[in-house]
Amino acid sequence: MSAFDGRGGYDGTTPVNTTVFVTFYGEKMISPMHRRIFLKWLPTAALPTASSSMAQTYEPFDFVMARSAFIDRIEKIRRSGALPIIDVESSYNPLEINLDSLTASMDRAGIALMCLSVDQPGKLVNQGQIWSDHAIDAYRKYPSHFIPTGNGGNHPAWTKFPERFLDAQENKLLEHRYPMMGEFEVRHYPSPRQIQRGELFRDVDFAMDGPLMERVFSLSEKYSIPFQIHYEIEDRLLDPLERMLTKFPKAKVIWCHLAQIRYQQRSSRYSPSMIGDWLEKYPNLYIDTAFADFMSTYQPSGERHARFWNNSKDWVELISSKPYRFLAALDIGGDRVNRVEEWTGTLRKFLGTLPQPTREIVAYKAAWRLLFNEVL
Ligand SMILES: [Zn+2]
Numbered sequence: 001m002s003a004f005d006g007r008g009g010y011d012g013t014t015p016v017n018t019t020v021f022v023t024f025y026g027e028k029m030i031s032p033m034h035r036r037i038f039l040k041w042l043p044t045a046a047l048p049t050a051s052s053s054m055a056q057t058y059e060p061f062d063f064v065m066a067r068s069a070f071i072d073r074i075e076k077i078r079r080s081g082a083l084p085i086i087d088v089e090s091s092y093n094p095l096e097i098n099l100d101s102l103t104a105s106m107d108r109a110g111i112a113l114m115c116l117s118v119d120q121p122g123k124l125v126n127q128g129q130i131w132s133d134h135a136i137d138a139y140r141k142y143p144s145h146f147i148p149t150g151n152g153g154n155h156p157a158w159t160k161f162p163e164r165f166l167d168a169q170e171n172k173l174l175e176h177r178y179p180m181m182g183e184f185e186v187r188h189y190p191s192p193r194q195i196q197r198g199e200l201f202r203d204v205d206f207a208m209d210g211p212l213m214e215r216v217f218s219l220s221e222k223y224s225i226p227f228q229i230h231y232e233i234e235d236r237l238l239d240p241l242e243r244m245l246t247k248f249p250k251a252k253v254i255w256c257h258l259a260q261i262r263y264q265q266r267s268s269r270y271s272p273s274m275i276g277d278w279l280e281k282y283p284n285l286y287i288d289t290a291f292a293d294f295m296s297t298y299q300p301s302g303e304r305h306a307r308f309w310n311n312s313k314d315w316v317e318l319i320s321s322k323p324y325r326f327l328a329a330l331d332i333g334g335d336r337v338n339r340v341e342e343w344t345g346t347l348r349k350f351l352g353t354l355p356q357p358t359r360e361i362v363a364y365k366a367a368w369r370l371l372f373n374e375v376l
Helices: 032-041 063-079 099-109 122-126 134-141 162-176 192-197 211-223 235-247 272-281 307-321 337-351 358-372
Strands: 022-024 027-029 085-092 111-118 146-149 183-188 226-231 252-255 285-288
Touching (some): 063 111, 063 358, 085 337, 085 358, 099 337, 111 134, 111 358, 134 146, 162 211, 183 211, 211 226, 211 235, 235 272, 272 307
Parallel strands (some): 085 111, 183 226, 252 285
């Protein structure tokens, strides 16, 4: 029985057999180069078999083929006089997305590329579809706008079925060669918008140094791709993260939401100098800069949680000293997918505080180097 749901969804239960095709001068063929790269990835048990050639075939993401469309778009935005942005952290609900209007808003906002990651809706998870490849489909439809990113680790696929979710994650990394995994909610308070809606279920608390996250760090090392963590900034959470960064030195970790502290009382250690030390000690640690504007308040604490603005001079100094470790991010989600321009305005306000060439590096060059191992 097929583990696929007919539109690219995968139920995460069985290993995927796949035959690798690329389109080459209009013809579909197995690419020798691709085959070589891909076979290196595949465990022997998952090698293509005669019977698998009857199954639906998928073209994995291939940077060599994707590159020119990406570069053209960045250049086009630069020529228009705007600063191009690669957004490393955005997600969406595949049942509700309107890709035409999302890409139109990216065009208006000067977002060159968006690392797009599915938040698998609870409705589908409850029907047994723990994973969706919609982000790959979106990339195929708009190959100059999206960088397909693995599904985010969030509720309920990750919170209720973490092992199955990670099985699916690995199978899909092998099958589609996503260049990045999505955002794993490790410690996540309810978001401000969820509190407004009275949805308090999203109080996620996984052990950063437990077996599940060990598996995530291992996947990152094994396939040499980054993943994102949502990990609230609290004193008690710092040591477990340091233990993992020490134990998995090759894992590429993007800690999302620079200086977003929701309860200052719980956080006395985090500061520009602490992050500066960590970036020295852990060369594969990156920080994304999705945070709100100065006035934004986290309702439960009543505090302004985007602390960058309280101490922007020291943060800017740090970012300028290590610009390739900080990444522009919008943090668009399923409940705000129509607010790309507004969110980009906040991001550009932050980018505007950075001197050149730091501004340009954080806006898109750092993400490009991290994802594609190439300096623009
Ligand atoms: Zn987050």
